[in-house]
Amino acid sequence: MLFNSLKFLLFFPVVTLMYFALPHRFRWLWLLAMSCVFYMAFVPYYILILGFTILVDYFAGILLENANGRQRKIFLIASIVANVGVLAVFKYYNFLLENFNALFHFSGSDFSFPLLHIILPIGLSFHTFQAMSYTIEVYRGNQKAEKHFGIYALYVMFYPQLVAGPIERPQNMLHQFHAKHFFDSEKVISGLRQILWGFFKKCVVADRLAIYVDAVYTNHADASGANLFVATIFFALQIYADFSAYSDIALGSARIMGFDLMVNFNRPYASKSVTEFWRRWHISLSSWFNDYLFQPLTIATRNWGKRGIAFALFFTFFLAGLWHGAGWTFIIYGSLHGLALVYEFYTKKFRKNLSKKIPAFIYNPVSMLLTFLFVSMAMIFFRSKDLSMAVEIFKSVFTLHNLNSFSFPIMANYTPFGWFSIIISIASVALMFLVEKMVNNNLNYFQSDNQKNILFSSAVLFLIVCFGIFNQTSFIYFQF
Amino acid sequence: MQKPEILETLNRIWREELDNDSIVLTDESTAKDVEEWDSISNIQLVVATEKFFKIRFTSSEIAAFKNVGEMVDAIKNRIG
Numbered sequence: 131m132l133f134n135s136l137k138f139l140l141f142f143p144v145v146t147l148m149y150f151a152l153p154h155r156f157r158w159l160w161l162l163a164m165s166c167v168f169y170m171a172f173v174p175y176y177i178l179i180l181g182f183t184i185l186v187d188y189f190a191g192i193l194l195e196n197a198n199g200r201q202r203k204i205f206l207i208a209s210i211v212a213n214v215g216v217l218a219v220f221k222y223y224n225f226l227l228e229n230f231n232a233l234f235h236f237s238g239s240d241f242s243f244p245l246l247h248i249i250l251p252i253g254l255s256f257h258t259f260q261a262m263s264y265t266i267e268v269y270r271g272n273q274k275a276e277k278h279f280g281i282y283a284l285y286v287m288f289y290p291q292l293v294a295g296p297i298e299r300p301q302n303m304l305h306q307f308h309a310k311h312f313f314d315s316e317k318v319i320s321g322l323r324q325i326l327w328g329f330f331k332k333c334v335v336a337d338r339l340a341i342y343v344d345a346v347y348t349n350h351a352d353a354s355g356a357n358l359f360v361a362t363i364f365f366a367l368q369i370y371a372d373f374s375a376y377s378d379i380a381l382g383s384a385r386i387m388g389f390d391l392m393v394n395f396n397r398p399y400a401s402k403s404v405t406e407f408w409r410r411w412h413i414s415l416s417s418w419f420n421d422y423l424f425q426p427l428t429i430a431t432r433n434w435g436k437r438g439i440a441f442a443l444f445f446t447f448f449l450a451g452l453w454h455g456a457g458w459t460f461i462i463y464g465s466l467h468g469l470a471l472v473y474e475f476y477t478k479k480f481r482k483n484l485s486k487k488i489p490a491f492i493y494n495p496v497s498m499l500l501t502f503l504f505v506s507m508a509m510i511f512f513r514s515k516d517l518s519m520a521v522e523i524f525k526s527v528f529t530l531h532n533l534n535s536f537s538f539p540i541m542a543n544y545t546p547f548g549w550f551s552i553i554i555s556i557a558s559v560a561l562m563f564l565v566e567k568m569v570n571n572n573l574n575y576f577q578s579d580n581q582k583n584i585l586f587s588s589a590v591l592f593l594i595v596c597f598g599i600f601n602q603t604s605f606i607y608f609q610f
Numbered sequence: 611m612q613k614p615e616i617l618e619t620l621n622r623i624w625r626e627e628l629d630n631d632s633i634v635l636t637d638e639s640t641a642k643d644v645e646e647w648d649s650i651s652n653i654q655l656v657v658a659t660e661k662f663f664k665i666r667f668t669s670s671e672i673a674a675f676k677n678v679g680e681m682v683d684a685i686k687n688r689i690g
Contacts (some may be wrong), residue, residue: 270673270674405650409648420649424649425649425653428653429673432653432656432657438653439650439653443650
C-alpha cells in the first residue's frame with residue numbers, strides 16, 4: 131500500500147484509532163495484522179517469504195543466545211545465510227545468470243541458463259537487513275533474544291517502516307513494542323505535522339520534478355547535454371524529496387502511536403564532502419553498513435595501514451551500491467561513491483589545511499556545491515535503466531552535446547504547464563531547503579506548538595492542495 | 611603504568627592522530643565527543659595505541675569498546 135494512496139488515507143486513521151481503542155495486550159496483534167494487510171496490498175503471497183525469514187531469525191536468536199562458542203557462530207551464520215539467501219534468489223539470481231549467459235554468448239557458446247520470472251518482493255532489502263541486524267545484535271550481546279514470537283514478527287513487519295525503512299535496530303524498537311503507549315496530543319500533533327511535510331515533499335516537490343526528469347530521461351537520445359544536466363540535477367533533488375518524504379511519513383505515523391523511529395536524513399545536500407554526505411543521507415542504511423561491515427573490515431585489515439581502510443571503504447560502498455539493485459548501474463553508482471570516499475580519505479590533511487587558508491565564506495559553499503554536483507552526476511547511474519543509457523547520458527552531459535539548444539525545449543513540450551511548472555518546482559525546492567535549514571533538527575519544529583507553526587502548517591496544506599501532483603506514483607525506494 | 615597515566619598517553623595519541631591539540635579525553639569519552647574521531651579514524655586510533663603499548667587487542671575486544679575507559683582497562687590488563 132502506498133502512503134500517497136486513497137487506501138492509506140483510510141487505512142491510517144482506522145489503524146491508529148483502533149490501536150488506541152484496544153487494550154494494551156491486543157495491540158501487538160492488531161499492529162501485526164494490519165502490517166500484513168499493508169504488505170499484502172502489493173503481492174499477497176510474498177508474505178510467505180517474510181514468514182520464512184521471521185521464523186528462521188526468531189529461532190536463531192533464541193538458540194544462539196543459549197549456545198556457547200562455535201555453536202553461537204553457527205546459528206548466526208545460519209540466520210545470515212537464510213536472509214542473504216532469500217535476497218540472492220529474489221533479487222540477484224537473474225542478474226548473476228544474465229552475466230554468465232553474456233559470458234557464454236561472448237565465448238561463442240549457445241548455452242544459457244533459464245531466468246526466473248519473478249517480480250521483486252517489495253521492501254525486501256530493507257526488512258532482510260533489519261532482520262539481520264537483530265541476530266547480529268543478539269550475537270554481539272547488545273540485545274536479548276525476543277521470546278514473544280508476535281512481537282518479533284512485528285519488529286520485522288511494523289508497517290510504517292516495512293517497505294522503505296528506516297532500517298531499525300532491535301535495541302531501539304523491541305522495547306517500544308512491549309511498552310504501553312498512551313494517546314499523547316503533543317506526539318499526535320507533531321506526527322501529523324511531519325506527515326504533512328512529507329506529503330509536501332512527495333506531491334509538490336518530488337512528483338512535479340519527476341515530470342521533467344522522466345520526460346528527459348525517456349527521450350535521452352534527443353535531449354541536449356544541457357537538458358540532461360538539468361534533469362540530472364532535478365533527479366538528485368527529486369530523489370531526496372521522495373525518499374525523505376517517505377521517511378517523514380513513516381516517522382510521523384509511528385510517532386502518533388507513540389513509537390520513535392530513527393532519523394534517516396539530516397539535510398544531506400548541505401554536506402561539504404561525500405564522506406559527510408553519507409553521514410546525513412539514508413543514515414539507517416549507512417550506519418548499518420558501518421556497524422556490520424565497515425568496522426569489522428577495518429579491524430580485520432588493520433595491519434595493511436591506510437590501504438586497509440581504503441579497501442574497506444571501497445568494498446563497503448561497492449556492496450552498498452549493489453544493495454540498491456541487481457545491476458551494473460548500481461554497482462557503478464556505489465563504486466563511484468567508494469572512490470570518492472577513498473579520495474577524501476587520502477586528501478584529508480590536504481583539505482584541512484586548504485580550509486584554513488581559504489576564507490570560510492568561500493570554502494564552505496564551494497565544497498557544498500562540488501559535493502552536490504558529484505552526488506548528482508553519480509545519480510545518472512542510479513536513474514538510467516541500463517549501463518549503455520547511463521554512459522550515453524554521461525557523455526552528453528560532459529561533452530556538452532548539442533550545446534546550441536540550451537533552452538529548455540523539452541520542458542515546454544512535456545510538462546503539462548511548461549514554464550509554470552518549472553517555476554513552481556524551483557520555488558518549492560527552495561522552500562524545502564529553507565524550511566529544513568531553519569528547522570535544522572526536524573523534530574524541534576514538528577514538536578513545538580505555537581501559532582506560527584499552525585499558520586505554517588496551514589500554508590503547507592494549502593500548497594499541497596494547490597500545487598500537488600496526485601497521480602499516486604510509487605516512492606522510488608520501494609523498488610529496493 | 612597506572613590508569614591515569616595510560617589515559618594521558620591515549621590523550622597524546624588522540625591529539626597526534628587526529629591533529630587537534632584541544633582534545634581532552636576522559637574515561638567516559640566516546641567518538642561522539644570528539645569531532646575528528648569518526649568511523650574511519652577509529653581504527654587508526656586503535657592501531658596507534660596497539661603500536662605504542664606493543665600489544666594486540668582481539669577483534670571482538672575492539673568491536674566491544676564502549677568508551678575510552680574500557681580501552682584503558684584492557685591496556686592495563688595487558689601491560690600489568
